[in-house]
Amino acid sequence: MTARKRHPMEADIAPLLKEHMSNAEIARRLFISPGVVARVRADLRMPPYRQPVETLRTKFERHTAVVDDVHMVWTGQRTQDLVPVLSHGSKSRITARRVAYRLKHGREPIGNVAPTCQYEWCVAPACQADTVDRDREHATVPQLDAAAALLGVE
Known part of the structure; x- marks a missing residue:
């Protein structure tokens, strides 16, 4: 079994994903594409971001x-x-x-x-x-x- 190839930005993106930030917010902070964030999210087997519903x-x-x-x-x-x-x-x-x-x-x-x-x-x-x-x-x-x-x- 081969190890998956990590994205070069994964180390920067992962902590922000754990803070339940949206792909767009992380992309803005790190000056990258939201698609890159979505790919890292999927690679880490994290569910897609869901906007919290305001009561x-x-x-x-x-x-x-x-x-x-x-x-x-x-x-x-x-x-x-x-x-x-x-x-x-x-x-x-x-x-x-x-x-x-x-x-x-x-x-x-x-x-x-x-x-x-x-x-x-x-x-x-x-x-x-x-x-x-x-x-x-x-x-x-x-x-x-x-x-x-x-x-x-x-």
Whole structure:
């Protein structure tokens, strides 16, 4: 059995492969072709590089900034109408408020999502409400007023 012929750059490439770098990144660092990196990767019987998948939560948090310790402002992409949006997975664009609602409640929102706080621009998960939440809130206030009247409390 003959020993395989090592690529002259293998000693430089191998440590970077172990750091889970992409072929393109290694090629840029070493001023070589990504094809050379792919060949060394294959020679070392390492699997092809796979781009790590960023979670929706991570992507959302990367594009927000906390304000007043509670509220969040969106620093990412916006539509022409200035609606905060992000791209993720198969969905081309999803509003940041829908993502925030899903992160807080663990379910898809029903209807429009709007902040419940006084900050119109807020995207903090704790400040978001969908149509069902808002309808429930509007129904609760008259019930509380009626109960208070029965009890003689103002």
